[in-house]
Amino acid sequence: MSLLWLRVAVLLYGIAALAVLPAALYDRPRWRHIAIPATTAAILFHFVSLAEMLNAAHHRLPVDTHETQAFLGLVLALVFLIVYARYKTVSVGVFVLPICFLLGLIPAFHPGQEYTSFPLLHTGWIFLHIALLLAAYAALLVSLLASLLYLIQERRLKSKSPAIPWLPPLETTDQIALKTLLFGLPCMTAGLLIGSLIAQATVGASYFRDPKILLAFAMWLAYVAMIFIRRHSGLRGRRAVYLSSFIFLVVLTVWAANQFSSVHRFTTP
Amino acid sequence: MSQTTPGNLVLLGINHNTAPIDVRERLAIPPGRLADATRTLLHQPGIREGLILSTCNRVELVTLQEGTAAEPGSQTGNKADLLRFLHEYFSVPPATPTPHLYEFREREAVRHLFRVASSLDSMVVGEPQILGQVKESYTVAREVGAVSTTLEALLQRTFTVAKKVRSETQIGSSSVSIASVAVDLARKIFGSLQGKTVLLVGAGKMSELAARHLIQQGAGTILVANRTESRAEKIAAEFHGTVIPFDALHEQADRADIVITSTGAPQKLFGRSHGQHFLHRRRNRPMFFIDIAVPRDVDPRMNEVEGCFVYDIDDLQQVAAANLADRSREAEAAETIVSREVDKYQQRLQTRDAVPAILALQQSAEAIREAELARAAKRLSALTPDQQAAVEALTRSLTAKLLHPQLTALRRTTSPAEDDKSSD
Numbered sequence: 102m103s104l105l106w107l108r109v110a111v112l113l114y115g116i117a118a119l120a121v122l123p124a125a126l127y128d129r130p131r132w133r134h135i136a137i138p139a140t141t142a143a144i145l146f147h148f149v150s151l152a153e154m155l156n157a158a159h160h161r162l163p164v165d166t167h168e169t170q171a172f173l174g175l176v177l178a179l180v181f182l183i184v185y186a187r188y189k190t191v192s193v194g195v196f197v198l199p200i201c202f203l204l205g206l207i208p209a210f211h212p213g214q215e216y217t218s219f220p221l222l223h224t225g226w227i228f229l230h231i232a233l234l235l236a237a238y239a240a241l242l243v244s245l246l247a248s249l250l251y252l253i254q255e256r257r258l259k260s261k262s263p264a265i266p267w268l269p270p271l272e273t274t275d276q277i278a279l280k281t282l283l284f285g286l287p288c289m290t291a292g293l294l295i296g297s298l299i300a301q302a303t304v305g306a307s308y309f310r311d312p313k314i315l316l317a318f319a320m321w322l323a324y325v326a327m328i329f330i331r332r333h334s335g336l337r338g339r340r341a342v343y344l345s346s347f348i349f350l351v352v353l354t355v356w357a358a359n360q361f362s363s364v365h366r367f368t369t370p
Numbered sequence: 371m372s373q374t375t376p377g378n379l380v381l382l383g384i385n386h387n388t389a390p391i392d393v394r395e396r397l398a399i400p401p402g403r404l405a406d407a408t409r410t411l412l413h414q415p416g417i418r419e420g421l422i423l424s425t426c427n428r429v430e431l432v433t434l435q436e437g438t439a440a441e442p443g444s445q446t447g448n449k450a451d452l453l454r455f456l457h458e459y460f461s462v463p464p465a466t467p468t469p470h471l472y473e474f475r476e477r478e479a480v481r482h483l484f485r486v487a488s489s490l491d492s493m494v495v496g497e498p499q500i501l502g503q504v505k506e507s508y509t510v511a512r513e514v515g516a517v518s519t520t521l522e523a524l525l526q527r528t529f530t531v532a533k534k535v536r537s538e539t540q541i542g543s544s545s546v547s548i549a550s551v552a553v554d555l556a557r558k559i560f561g562s563l564q565g566k567t568v569l570l571v572g573a574g575k576m577s578e579l580a581a582r583h584l585i586q587q588g589a590g591t592i593l594v595a596n597r598t599e600s601r602a603e604k605i606a607a608e609f610h611g612t613v614i615p616f617d618a619l620h621e622q623a624d625r626a627d628i629v630i631t632s633t634g635a636p637q638k639l640f641g642r643s644h645g646q647h648f649l650h651r652r653r654n655r656p657m658f659f660i661d662i663a664v665p666r667d668v669d670p671r672m673n674e675v676e677g678c679f680v681y682d683i684d685d686l687q688q689v690a691a692a693n694l695a696d697r698s699r700e701a702e703a704a705e706t707i708v709s710r711e712v713d714k715y716q717q718r719l720q721t722r723d724a725v726p727a728i729l730a731l732q733q734s735a736e737a738i739r740e741a742e743l744a745r746a747a748k749r750l751s752a753l754t755p756d757q758q759a760a761v762e763a764l765t766r767s768l769t770a771k772l773l774h775p776q777l778t779a780l781r782r783t784t785s786p787a788e789d790d791k792s793s794d
Contacts, residue, residue: 258558259673261685263692266543270561271656335653338676 103157104209106150107171111205113143114178118198125191125267133191140178140198147175147205167208169235174204176232176239180284184243184277190269193277196246226295233292238352240285241324245345247278252342275337278345282328293321313358320351377418377520381479382452382471383430386493389470396462399424404510407459412516414455419521421511423486425503427493431455432483434520449473480524481712487532489541490704496541496697501532524715531711538707541700544693549580551689552660552681553587556628559658559679564588569626571595571619572633573605577662580630581609593626595619597633624648630660631667638669645672645680652677660686724780731776735769 117139124132151172181197184190251274257264258271268274296317300308308314327344330336336344384394399407404422411420411431419434431452453471457464474482485491487504508525511517517525536542545551553563560566566589570581573596581592592611596602602613614622619639623629624647631639640659648657654677661668661682673680681689743750743765750758 254558258555258679261681261688263689264555264558270557271559272561333653335655337654337656340676 103150103153106146106153107205107209110143110146110150111202111209113139113146114174114198114202114205117143117194118202121191121194121198125195128267136191136194136198137182137185140182140194143201144175144178144182147171147178151175167211169231170204171208172231173235173239174201176235177201177204177242180236180239180243180281184281187280188269188273188277190273190277192250192267192269193243193246195267197243200242226299230292230295230299233288233295237285237289237292237324238356240281240288241345241349241352244278244281244285245342245349247274247281248342248345250274251278252338255338271337278341279331282324282331282345286324286328289321289324293317313355316351316355316358320348320355323348323351377434377436379433379476379479379520379524380435380449380452381430381432381474381482382449383423383428384467384470384472385428385430385491388472389467393467393470394427394429397424397429397456397460397467398426399429401506404507405514408511408516409514410459411455412514414451416451419518420516421507421521421525423504423507425500428486428491430486432479432521477712477716480715481708483524483528484531484708484711485705487528488535488704488708489532490535490701490708494546495701496546498536498542501529501536504528504532527711527715531708534711535704535707539700539703541697541704544696546690546694546697548576548662548683548686548690549583551686551693552580552630553583555660555679555681555689556584556658557587559656560627562588565590566627567591567593567625569593569595569614569623569629570605570609570611571623571629571631571639571667572597572635572663573601574632574662577630577632577660578605578608580660580662584628585609589628593622595622620644620647624651624657626657627655628658628660629668630662632662633667634663635667636665639667640672641669642671642675645675645678649675649677662686728777728780731773731780735773739765739769 117136120132120136120139122132123129124136151168154168177197178201181194181201184193250268251271254265254268254271254274269277297309300314327348330344331341384397386394399422404424407424408420408422411417411422411433414420416436417433418436421432423430423432433452435451453464453468456462456467482491487501489496489498489500492500504525508517511521545554556563556566563584566584568581568584568589568591570577570592581589585592592606592609593614594602594606594609594611595614595616596605597616599613599616602616605611606613623640623644629640633639645657649655656677656679659668659672659678659680661680664683666682668680668682670680670682672678743762750761753761
């Protein structure tokens with residue numbers, strides 16, 4: 102049943118991803134009235150599917166790559182809705198909604214075969230650890246997208262070419278980029294803190310010598326540094342994009358490092 | 371189209387293309403006198419309905435007149451009546467407006483009205499005010515009882531067409547004046563202009579106009595710097611702004627989000643290094659420089675500084691010209707919509723025209739049927755009530771079947787209009 106709900110959610114993400122194109126590119130409010138409810142409904146179905154999926158697998162959190170991927174899609178869609186509610190712009194959805202659709206597509210039609218019996222995965226704290234870190238990743242991705250949109254629009258305005266009408270004003274994209282980063286910081290900090298406390302209690306000090314874990318802390322430091330620089334000097338435009346891209350690269354590396362970590366793997370292929 | 375319509379639609383007018391301003395201003399009707407003028411128009415011989423559209427660019431009389439265009443001499447008579455109205459009401463000799471007048475009838479009058487309301491006939495194509503002006507004229511005409519069935523239907527359709535043009539094309543979406551282009555660009559940078567600070571350096575009509583536009587959009591504080599302090603104080607008073615000493619310009623300019631410069635200074639007031647300095651002090655919050663001065667007040671290299679956006683008069687004019695070209699392209703699409711809507715409207719009129727003929731045919735057939743039944747009444751009296759009812763039904767059915775080909779032919783002429791109704 103969970104797969105059915107996920108497929109419905111993916112279908113709705115697809116509809117929202119298509120509807121957001123005329124809504125954003127041609128400023129058609131009628132299409133916006135399809136894109137936003139479709140995204141909201143997709144989130145609901147996705148949530149139900151995820152809850153059922155985790156329940157059926159007898160664990161409370163996404164473990165395999167596909168589950169995590171789908172969960173990230175859900176969080177991204179949530180961030181998009183928050184951005185829409187706050188800034189009344191659907192432009193970010195042009196990029197975010199297709200990502201949500203693609204992230205859900207493989208788990209919906211080719212579910213993972215990995216399983217786990219690791220007892221720790223049945224605790225609520227681990228769920229919080231993963232949810233918070235995925236929220237931070239989603240926030241960072243949206244921030245990077247917003248910075249890129251800022252850069253594109255800034256280049257157009259500088260070169261005296263006609264501004265891209267569907268992109269939000271520079272100040273709005275800058276605010277989206279900064280506020281999503283600020284939203285991501287407590288999520289990442291709390292996520293890492295919870296993970297560290299659990300690791301300390303269960304694995305011991307050796308956990309903190311794992312390269313993946315060290316990279317995760319480096320990622321947090323880079324994240325804090327980026328926010329400090331952005332807030333302190335009001336960094337915008339090209340340099341902000343470079344900085345966001347660098348942090349995003351670090352995040353991707355941390356994600357990929359799961360494959361090489363000896364202590365941060367809980368699944369058996 | 372058949373000219374047996376109930377009335378003859380005539381549109382007579384002058385506009386910015388046909389008449390110079392000294393002629394237009396003699397025929398212009400101030401809003402306060404519009405009701406009186408419309409009432410006077412309605413009292414002209416042969417006028418059944420009427421509306422006057424008077425703006426700074428046009429004066430048009432839209433009238434529904436007695437008779438038809440097919441009647442001999444009616445066209446010249448109609449025009450003469452309207453010319454007499456112009457002569458009497460405005461006290462201008464007929465020779466003054468006559469060479470500048472245009473006249474449209476029936477289908478072309480409908481097309482012209484649709485084009486005017488859709489802003490396709492405006493001096494600045496796509497400007498939004500004209501629809502409001504047509505609506506105001508309609509409201510006045512309605513209040514004085516000068517608009518009833520035919521013009522009412524025409525004007526309602528006109529408003530629908532104008533809205534359709536605006537929603538289905540981008541004809542009014544881009545700015546074409548220097549001041550509005552500047553505002554648009556400011557909004558692309560800052561989003562809402564609420565609370566933004568504008569610095570006016572120097573004085574000039576265009577820079578003041580741009581400042582006025584920015585204030586209308588919510589810009590908060592106005593700073594004014596001018597070499598002549600009294601002039602600065604005068605401008606500041608006009609905009610409820612604050613004067614900053616010209617000597618302190620470089621120390622205080624970073625307070626402004628938008629800087630409009632229009633001094634007559636032979637040298638640049640702001641260089642690249644000033645831009646870097648301002649941005650540093652503003653912690654990289656963007657600044658928008660609108661340089662209307664010739665020679666320029668702002669070094670164009672300041673545009674290379676991240677966060678500084680510099681537009682000089684040529685840049686603004688180029689954006690305005692590009693927007694105008696966009697509007698021209700959109701105008702072509704709008705013309706297609708108008709043509710389609712004129713066809714639809716004419717087909718509706720045809721439908722309306724066919725209704726009396728259909729009714730007359732049906733009434734005539736019914737009269738014959740009843741007369742024949744009456745003649746046969748004695749011979750049918752022996753029949754039972756059921757049999758009499760059957761004969762009645764039989765005659766009705768026969769009449770209907772005999773009329774069917776004629777009615778179908780009449781309706782066929784109006785079938786596209788029925789399609790149109792369903793498509794609406």
